[in-house]
Amino acid sequence: MTRFGSISDPPAGFVLTGVRVVDPESGTDAVRDLAVLDGRLAPVGDADGSIPRLDASGLVAAPAFCDLHTHLREPGGESSETITSGTRAAAHGGYATVCAMPNTEPALDEPARVAWVTSCAADAAARVRVVAAATVGRAGDQPVAVEELAASGVVGFSDDGAAIGSPRLARALMTYLAPLGLPLVEHAEDPQLAPGALMRGGQTATRLGLAGWPASAELTVVERDIALAAETGARLHLTHLSTAASLEAVRRARARGLPVSCDVTPHHLAMTDAWVAGDRTFAWDEATRAPDAFEAALDPTLAYDGRTRVNPPLPSRDDALALLAGVADGTVDAIATDHAPHPPERKAVEFASAAPGMIGLETALGVGLSAVASGRLELMTLVAALSTRPAGLIGEARALAEGEPVDLVVFDARQTWRVEPESLASRSANTPLIGMELPGVVRLTVAGGRVTYAHDLAPLS
Amino acid sequence: MLDTPRANLPIGTATGRWSQRHLLDVDQLDRDAITRCLDLAVEMRSLRERGERLGELAGHAIGLAFAEPSTRTRASFEIAASALGAQVLALPMEASSTTKGESLVDTLLTLERTGIDTIVLRHGASGAPYLAARATALRIVNAGDGTHAHPSQALLDALTLRDALGGLDGAVIAIVGDIGHSRVARSNLHLLARMGATVRLSGPPAWIGGFDAYPGAEVHRELATALDGADAVMALRVQLERDAGGGVPSLREYTRRWGLDEERMGWARPGAPILHPGPTNEGVELTAALAAGSRSLIGRQVSNGVAVRMAVLALLAE
Numbered sequence: 001m002t003r004f005g006s007i008s009d010p011p012a013g014f015v016l017t018g019v020r021v022v023d024p025e026s027g028t029d030a031v032r033d034l035a036v037l038d039g040r041l042a043p044v045g046d047a048d049g050s051i052p053r054l055d056a057s058g059l060v061a062a063p064a065f066c067d068l069h070t071h072l073r074e075p076g077g078e079s080s081e082t083i084t085s086g087t088r089a090a091a092h093g094g095y096a097t098v099c100a101m102p103n104t105e106p107a108l109d110e111p112a113r114v115a116w117v118t119s120c121a122a123d124a125a126a127r128v129r130v131v132a133a134a135t136v137g138r139a140g141d142q143p144v145a146v147e148e149l150a151a152s153g154v155v156g157f158s159d160d161g162a163a164i165g166s167p168r169l170a171r172a173l174m175t176y177l178a179p180l181g182l183p184l185v186e187h188a189e190d191p192q193l194a195p196g197a198l199m200r201g202g203q204t205a206t207r208l209g210l211a212g213w214p215a216s217a218e219l220t221v222v223e224r225d226i227a228l229a230a231e232t233g234a235r236l237h238l239t240h241l242s243t244a245a246s247l248e249a250v251r252r253a254r255a256r257g258l259p260v261s262c263d264v265t266p267h268h269l270a271m272t273d274a275w276v277a278g279d280r281t282f283a284w285d286e287a288t289r290a291p292d293a294f295e296a297a298l299d300p301t302l303a304y305d306g307r308t309r310v311n312p313p314l315p316s317r318d319d320a321l322a323l324l325a326g327v328a329d330g331t332v333d334a335i336a337t338d339h340a341p342h343p344p345e346r347k348a349v350e351f352a353s354a355a356p357g358m359i360g361l362e363t364a365l366g367v368g369l370s371a372v373a374s375g376r377l378e379l380m381t382l383v384a385a386l387s388t389r390p391a392g393l394i395g396e397a398r399a400l401a402e403g404e405p406v407d408l409v410v411f412d413a414r415q416t417w418r419v420e421p422e423s424l425a426s427r428s429a430n431t432p433l434i435g436m437e438l439p440g441v442v443r444l445t446v447a448g449g450r451v452t453y454a455h456d457l458a459p460l461s
Numbered sequence: 462m463l464d465t466p467r468a469n470l471p472i473g474t475a476t477g478r479w480s481q482r483h484l485l486d487v488d489q490l491d492r493d494a495i496t497r498c499l500d501l502a503v504e505m506r507s508l509r510e511r512g513e514r515l516g517e518l519a520g521h522a523i524g525l526a527f528a529e530p531s532t533r534t535r536a537s538f539e540i541a542a543s544a545l546g547a548q549v550l551a552l553p554m555e556a557s558s559t560t561k562g563e564s565l566v567d568t569l570l571t572l573e574r575t576g577i578d579t580i581v582l583r584h585g586a587s588g589a590p591y592l593a594a595r596a597t598a599l600r601i602v603n604a605g606d607g608t609h610a611h612p613s614q615a616l617l618d619a620l621t622l623r624d625a626l627g628g629l630d631g632a633v634i635a636i637v638g639d640i641g642h643s644r645v646a647r648s649n650l651h652l653l654a655r656m657g658a659t660v661r662l663s664g665p666p667a668w669i670g671g672f673d674a675y676p677g678a679e680v681h682r683e684l685a686t687a688l689d690g691a692d693a694v695m696a697l698r699v700q701l702e703r704d705a706g707g708g709v710p711s712l713r714e715y716t717r718r719w720g721l722d723e724e725r726m727g728w729a730r731p732g733a734p735i736l737h738p739g740p741t742n743e744g745v746e747l748t749a750a751l752a753a754g755s756r757s758l759i760g761r762q763v764s765n766g767v768a769v770r771m772a773v774l775a776l777l778a779e
Binding site (some may be wrong): 201202203205206207208209210211294295296297298300301303304306345348349350351352353 | 589641
């Protein structure tokens with residue numbers, strides 16, 4: 001049985017028996033019983049006979065996830081997602097928190113609009129934090145009223161969808177943000193370096209006759225912003241980085257002590273530019289494409305699939321593996337989904353006309369667990385990149401500590417499921433993972449002590 | 462509906478069967494299938510020269526959906542389909558529903574409901590025929606998609622080259638110019654490699670990047686080494702309308718480094734022919750004298766276009 005709850009429900013009480021607790025804060029990875037009483041972690045001995053005991057043997061319990069980059073599409077894009085459907089997708093994916101990006105219509109560029117989203121989300125299935133637009137209407141022209149927006153509780157500022165185009169404006173924004181302690185969340189991509197580009201430049205783009213982005217289109221913005229962060233003292237968060245060179249720039253900035261953080265998406269870890277040509281093997285799977293792949297005919301059912309169009313574009317295999325190595329070594333602070341719902345009519349079109357972006361809230365765990373299964377990532381590191389580290393960047397706690405309202409996810413890491421539109425809570429199904437099997441079935445999500453999602457978790461009799 | 466008797470065509474042979482429903486690119490054709498198409502085109506050519514009428518496509522309705530301008534490809538597909546007895550409809554894609562916001566797929570589904578069974582599609586977006594093939598029940602013949610593929614052009618180039626050289630196995634073909642924006646070059650690369658030829662690519666650095674991954678392809682920085690002893694040379698059109706990134710500083714500099722003339726053709730095998738898919742920018746990719754001279758197969762390419770497209774349409778319908 002599957003049930004969604006809300007963050008305004010009464011606090012939950014239950015005991016999980018025999019669960020494998022994976023807690024990055026304390027470094028715990030051990031099987032034990034876990035009690036939640038009145039929405040807070042409690043000693044198991046405090047649970048009397050009235051508290052349901054849930055058999056969680058074989059399951060993993062971890063701090064619930066926190067997505068730094070979610071497109072909820074409301075207001076303005078309700079045909080593809082709403083605050084209700086998007087937060088249900090989040091709860092289904094194990095998330096207690098999502099950061100709503102300002103790419104709405106109208107854009108989230110005023111305190112009243114932020115407040116509207118926050119009030120709509122009062123009984124949603126996940127906490128919704130807001131990343132405000134950095135410029136009015138995300139037009140890249142006039143800075144927003146950053147202090148008023150900061151007072152309304154936003155967690156950052158971004159013109160996501162595009163970089164801040166003007167270096168002077170980027171510098172001005174960072175000057176305003178520095179004293180507030182809130183980051184500029186940058187979509188690092190310089191369109192002037194690749195007019196008309198549709199995918200990552202390289203052999204696949206050459207074969208498909210699609211104009212390619214050079215890696216420099218990301219790196220030049222990353223390096224510019226790092227220079228501005230050094231000069232202004234502002235926090236810089238580089239979202240959805242997609243190249244090894246950008247991660248190197250982040251490492252150098254960190255070594256200088258600069259307040260630079262970054263995230264990568266599950267799709268940039270797992271998928272490669274070859275997916276645009278129809279490949280469907282994850283980057284870490286031993287290359288199943290033979291060196292003579294150019295000999296094979298393109299598969300008309302898969303090639304030029306608009307669902308593989310995304311910005312930044314799907315990376316080369318080398319870059320994808322470098323991003324995964326960056327998660328494993330901690331350079332990457334967070335795995336963020338860039339959950340970007342689009343209706344079918346914006347995807348089942350010519351590749352050049354397809355709207356960029358794919359959904360990710362409900363598949364991020366499965367993709368991450370596939371990476372763990374490849375041996376290139378520890379489960380503890382994956383959990384940290386999905387939960388404690390992104391939560392820390394927006395000032396949320398994720399400790400599995402007694403006495404605090406708990407954010408908890410319980411999942412079966414071994415069970416697999418088939419990604420199908422009917423299996424998703426999102427209103428949209430725009431992901432090339434449709435039809436594929438992923439490991440990782442979420443059984444319970446708890447946000448602030450409230451059960452927001454539960455699936456087949458039977459109390460012990 | 463045709464009163465003249467059907468000519469006997471060598472379609473029923475066992476080898477080189479075209480099992481595909483669509484012609485999306487030549488990468489789907491193996492050596493036997495390509496050979497069969499070229500052999501059938503030769504047959505078609507002589508039947509047409511004898512003035513015989515054919516009925517291979519009687520009862521078929523073929524729509525020519527050209528969303529980009531075209532003269533020779535469109536005309537030769539129209540003549541080829543008519544010559545095989547099909548009902549041919551020229552569909553004004555620029556002026557039709559597509560400009561009223563209807564999607565390509567919806568437009569094609571509408572055409573499918575009218576009883577059209579085959580669409581010859583020319584489209585500015587790379588991959589558009591793949592979308593059409595998976596989203597409709599129509600048979601799709603790719604007549605050029607963006608900068609991706611132009612399979613019927615590659616087949617007519619192969620026929621023209623085979624006629625001129627006696628065979629393609631072991632031949633060295635130099636392709637010069639704007640490879641990066643050329644669907645003709647991409648389809649030729651697949652086809653010529655499959656037929657055992659070596660393809661040398663030469664042009665400005667921005668226009669030849671990434672092509673060394675193609676089997677049988679050699680990338681040459683210098684025109685002289687690309688042409689050295691080549692059996693044939695193919696010049697490509699400089700597609701100024703597609704060069705958003707600026708591949709060359711100026712046409713004058715392009716012509717100085719890469720323009721073909723009689724003297725540079727002297728680097729190739731004696732008497733080596735020159736091809737060009739057209740339309741030519743004379744004085745840019747090659748001199749007018751070369752285009753009109755004894756080496757030029759440009760006229761043969763156009764006339765072979767009809768025969769090859771007849772063969773393609775007949776093989777797909779068999």
